Amino acid sequence: MKNPKYRLIAEHIKQKITNGEWAVGTKIPSQRQLSEEFRVNRSTVITALEELTAEGLVEGKTGVGTIVTNSSWTLLGQGSLKNWNENLQLGPLKSSLQTVQTINDEESNPDLIQLSKGELSPSFFPKREMQTVMTKMATDFKTFGYEEPKGNERLREEISLHLSKNGLKVSPSSILIVSGALQGLHLIALGLLRRHSTLYLELPSYLYSLTLFQSLGIELKGFNMDQYGVTTKGFADFHKKKALYTIPNFHNPTGAVMPLRKRKELIRFCEENQLPIIEDDIYQELWIDAPPPPSLKSMDQHGSVLYLGSLSKSLSPGLRIGWVVGPEPVINRLADLKMQSDYGSSSLSQYVAAEWLGSGYHESHVANVRAALKTRRDAVLTYLDEHLSDYADWTVPTGGFFIWLTIKKPFISKNLFRRALKRGVLINPGSIYSENEAGQHIRISFAYEDLDRIKKGITQLEKIFINEGVDERSVPRAAKRRPKEIWG
Ligand SMILES: Cc1ncc(COP(=O)(O)O)c(C=O)c1O
Structure with missing residues (x-):
């Protein structure tokens, strides 16, 4: 027997909903449109809609029309999940700060001058050497199966060797491969820190730009680096259930x-x-003036330090290869959590990373990066001197990617981030790295954009300050720039 017409209409709508074309919340075509489309009279359409309403898929809303209220999950008999939108805030993890979400979105906008990006310029990428590595891997590889819980054994051996060159002696069994240091932080937060515990850290800190720790009920307690440093004095109220995060x-x-x-x-x-x-040490290799002192981990006699490293900053963040080093039982625990979350980092990436480190290219590549970073840093400091010395002070970085600017009093502005964005420049406002920041800091990166674009970005920032309406003559000349030891 032929399907009655109202059934055909109901099936058509159901299909649109189940294949996701009409998501929950979508207003479906009006009764008039449906009756025209299916060449039926209105009462047939109403019968179809009544059937869908009875199934809980749509709902008529006065003044709005008929709205999709449920999706394929209902059809699969999966219980009462009604609308993903209602569930957005239900999981244990808080959303990122709105500014961080904007930065994440805008970092792939090619029209913006990216003074924000904590990443090496694509021009630093060792394409030829990487091609050699990948060609070798393409002929040598056997399979891409699940790797061991701690990660590919050869990669762990290569990392062990790599770390020993920096004075850190650890065996491959004390190393866990993670999908970037960030995953290492996630695993530590999930597996090793208790709810209602406290994490000491420097103020400001990268960690404040994540909401992960707070989501898990861990309190962040920042110490002003220039006032106290992360010294024992700062920890006067020390008692159990605390840990320290430091870069x-x-x-x-x-x-x-x-x-x-x-x-x-x-x-x-x-x-x-x-x-x-x-100890988050992902910038360790990127020294410009002199190698930094030995790591805390290398001085650790009692297994107190968990050490994080990564290839993201020295080679490429897209590989998503990082590592956690620590006492074996701790690494085993983190490896188990990692298995529960993703069964290991991409085998392909691990092969590439192992081959890359084993090839010997890494050292010469990083030496080139250091030299290029030095040229960039020096040039950008000159631009800053020329354009921003009336409006800000800054510390001279001796490595890494970033210059931290302290805006002078009359020019402090909470809106600097938005104003810069309007002028096509993406910066990182200090507010994402601290709990109590009122627009007196910005972080700019000298690692990503070409120098001429960085200069353009800096001149745009200068224009913002000029347009602030403060009489330039009333602004004190910048104090002579001098490297400041923040932990001093
Ligand atoms: C201090 C610090 N730790 C960790 C990360 C995350 O790095 P990865 O790409 O290895 O996950 C970043 C990235 O910007 C960082 O600056």
Whole structure:
């Protein structure tokens, strides 16, 4: 027997909903449009809609029309999930800060001058060497199966060797391969830190740009680096259920390097008080003037330090290859969590990374990067001197990607980020790295854009300050620029 016409209409609408064309919340065509489309009278359309309403797929809303209220999940009998939109805030993780979401979106906008990007310029990418590595891998590889829980064994051996060149002796069994240092931080937060515990960290810090730790009920307690530094003095109220997160080399966002004396003091205090340390060392190789002091991990006698590294900053973030180094039982625990979350990082990326490190190209590549970073840093400091010295002070980074600007009083503005964006320049406002920032800092990167575009970006920032309406003559000349030891 032929399907009655109202059924055909109902099936048509159902199909649109189940294949996702009409998502929950979509207003479906009006009764008049449907009756014209199917050449039926209105009452047939109404019968079809009544059937869909009875199934809970659509709902008539006065003054609006008929709205899709449920999706394929209902049809599969999956219970009461009604609308993804209603569930957006239900998971345990908070959304990123709105500014961070905007930065993430705009970082792929080619029309903007990217002074924000914490990434090497594509011109630094060692394409020829990488082609050699990938061609070799393409002939040598056997399969891309699931890797071991701690990651590809050869890669862990190569990382172990790589770290030993920087004075860190660790066996491959103490290394976990992760999809970038960020995943390492996730695993540590999920697996090793208790709810209602406290994480000490530098203020400002990269970690404030994530909401991960707070989502998990971990309080971030920042210490002003220039006032106290991360010294034992700052930890006067120390008691259990605390840990310390630190970026001792080319700190993000300030660029600071923790002096050796402070490292020794810190490691001694943390060991005496059983305060575990998360050492985020992903910029370590990118020194410009002199190699930084030894890592905290290399001074760690008692397994207090979890050490994070990555290829993101020195080679390419798209590989998503990073590592966590720590005591074996801790690494085993993190490896188990990693298996539960993704069964391991991409085997393809791990092969490439192992071949890359094993090829010997890495050292010469990083040496080239350092030289190029030096040229860029020096040029950008000159641009800053020429264009922004009336409006800001800054510290001279001795490595890494970033210059941290402190805006002078009359020009402090919470809207700097938006104003710069309007002028086609993406910057990172200090507010994403701190809890109490009122527009007095910005972070700019000298690693990503070409120098002429960086200069353009800086002149746009200058125009913003000029348009602020403050009499330039009333602005004190910039203090003579001098490197400042933030942990001093
Ligand atoms: C201090 C710090 N840690 C971790 C990360 C994340 O790096 P990855 O790409 O290795 O996940 C970043 C990225 O900007 C960073 O600046």
